[in-house]
Amino acid sequence: MDKYLTSDFILEEKINIGPIPAILFRPRDKEENIPTIIFYHGWSSSKESQRIRGFMLASVGFQVILPDAIYHGERDPFEDYGFKEATRFFWKVILKNMEEAPKIIGEAIDKYKADPARIGVSGHSMGGFTAAGVFAHSPDVKALVVLNGSCNWEKFNEAFKGSVEMDEEMKEIEAKVKRLDPMKNIDKIKDRPVLLLHGEKDSSVPVEGQRLFYEKIKALYTNEDRIDFIEYPNLNHYVTTNMMEETIRWFCRYL
Numbered sequence: 001m002d003k004y005l006t007s008d009f010i011l012e013e014k015i016n017i018g019p020i021p022a023i024l025f026r027p028r029d030k031e032e033n034i035p036t037i038i039f040y041h042g043w044s045s046s047k048e049s050q051r052i053r054g055f056m057l058a059s060v061g062f063q064v065i066l067p068d069a070i071y072h073g074e075r076d077p078f079e080d081y082g083f084k085e086a087t088r089f090f091w092k093v094i095l096k097n098m099e100e101a102p103k104i105i106g107e108a109i110d111k112y113k114a115d116p117a118r119i120g121v122s123g124h125s126m127g128g129f130t131a132a133g134v135f136a137h138s139p140d141v142k143a144l145v146v147l148n149g150s151c152n153w154e155k156f157n158e159a160f161k162g163s164v165e166m167d168e169e170m171k172e173i174e175a176k177v178k179r180l181d182p183m184k185n186i187d188k189i190k191d192r193p194v195l196l197l198h199g200e201k202d203s204s205v206p207v208e209g210q211r212l213f214y215e216k217i218k219a220l221y222t223n224e225d226r227i228d229f230i231e232y233p234n235l236n237h238y239v240t241t242n243m244m245e246e247t248i249r250w251f252c253r254y255l
Contacts, residue, residue, distance in 0.1 A: 007055075008028070009027060009028055009059075010025055010026070010027060010028065010058045010059060011024075011026050011027075011028050012024070012025055012051075012054075012055070013026075015065075017067070017103060017104050017107045018103055018107075019075075020067050020068065020075075020100055020103070020104065021047065021068045021074040022047060022067040022068065022104070023047045023050075023051060023054060023065075023066040024063070024064070024065055024066075024112065025054040025055060025058035025063065025064040025066075026064075026112070027058060027061055027062075027063070030061070030063070032113040033113065033115040033118075034063040034112070034114055034115055034118075035061065035062050035063065035114075035118035035119075035251070036062065036065065036108050036112070036114035036115065036118065036119050036120070037057055037062050037064050037119075037120045037121070037122055037251060038064075038065045038101070038104055038105070038119070038120075038121050038122075038131075038134075039053060039054060039057070039065070039066050039121075039123055039127070039131075040067065040069070040097060040121070040122070040123030040124075040126070040127030040128075040130040040131055041069065041072065041073075041123065041124065041126075041127050042123070042124045042125030042127050042128075043081060043086060043090060043093070043125060043126040044072070045124075045125075045126075046068055046072050046077075047066040047067060047068045048073065050066045050127075051066070053124075053239070053244060054066050056244055057247070057248065057251070060252060061252075062251060062255065063108070063112065063114060065104060065108060065112075067097075067100070067104060069093045069096070069097055069126075069130075070092075070093055070096050071089060072093070083163070087160045087163045087164040088164055088170075090126065090160070091174075091176075091177050092173060093126065094126060094129050094130050094133060095176055095177075095180075097130040097133075097134070098130065098133045098134055098137065098180070101121075101134040101138065102138070105119060105138070105140075105141070116140065117140075118255045119140070119141050120141065120142055120143040120145070120254070120255050121134050121138075121141055121143075121144055121145075122146070122147065122247060122251075123147065123149060124239050125147070125148050125149055125204065125205060125237065127147075127149065128146035128147050128148060128149015128150065129149045129150055130149075131144055131145070131146055131149065132144065132150070132182045133153075135182070135189065135192070135194075136151075136180070136182040136185045136188050137180065137185070137188065139188065142192070142193065142254060143192070143193040143194075143195075143250065143251060143254040144193065144195070145195045145246075145247045145250050145251065146194075146198075146210075147197045147239050147243055147247070148197070148198055148199060148202055148205055148237055148238075148239065149205060150205055150209045150210055150213070151182040151194075151196070151210065151213040151217075152181070152182070152183045152209035152210065152212055152213040153177050153178075153180075153181040153182065153183065154177070154178060154181050154183065154184075155183070155208070155209035155212060156206075156209050157174070182213070183212075183213050183216070186217050186220065189217060190217060190220040190221060191223065192226065193226045193253075193254040194217070194226070194227050194228075195229075195230075195250040196210050196213075196214060196228070196230070197230050197232070197246055197247070198210050198229075198230075198231055198232070199231075199232050199234075200231045200232060200233050200235060201234055201235060201236050202236055202237045203236055203237060204236075204237040205237065207231060210229065211229075214227070214229040226254075230246060
């Protein structure tokens with residue numbers, strides 16, 4: 001692993017949580033009860049591609065875990081991540097991430113001394129979908145930040161329908177997506193800290209789905225300070241410095 005992120009104040013370590021390769025960042029001066037963020041990468045990306053984001057979050061006092069998803073990084077990656085592969089495997093990867101989340105959270109607490117009352121989830125693109133799903137179905141996770149992802153899974157899935165053969169496996173996956181869709185589980189999310197960050201001109205994950213989710217859920221919050229949606233004018237599917245600043249601010253407030 002490259003050493004360009006080495007710091008006297010932050011520890012970077014490659015770890016394995018069961019079958020899940022991950023990178024761990026943590027402040028060297030914190031040994032227990034550490035506020036911890038699990039940050040998920042996007043489609044065709046990897047944990048290594050998120051290192052600078054993990055480093056930035058750790059630099060303000062958080063422990064950060066960057067896991068590899070199946071078919072990415074060290075976990076039998078594809079040679080091609082085109083539309084054909086995405087239609088077939090995108091949701092399978094997200095559902096597997098959700099299945100593995102309790103193991104990551106449990107080991108973060110038991111082995112890496114995470115504060116169980118201060119765990120947050122975040123991610124970019126597919127990682128944002130994952131983080132939204134984990135958050136919706138993990139009531140003990142305290143805060144969520146989604147970067148260019150979606151909490152409105154069925155709306156996004158409309159782009160895939162008609163482009164993939166609906167065999168029994170795909171029908172089962174689609175049923176799970178509908179059941180676990182954060183948009184359909186708003187009652188499990190309301191009044192919990194949620195920040196949505198999205199490029200207005202995102203051509204990979206259109207912003208409209210997040211707009212619909214935000215409009216539906218914000219009316220249910222008793223404290224509107226705990227829900228926010230920031231659109232970035234003319235921005236495509238990228239994470240900006242401003243986005244990371246807002247992410248840090250949100251987690252500093254709620255973790």
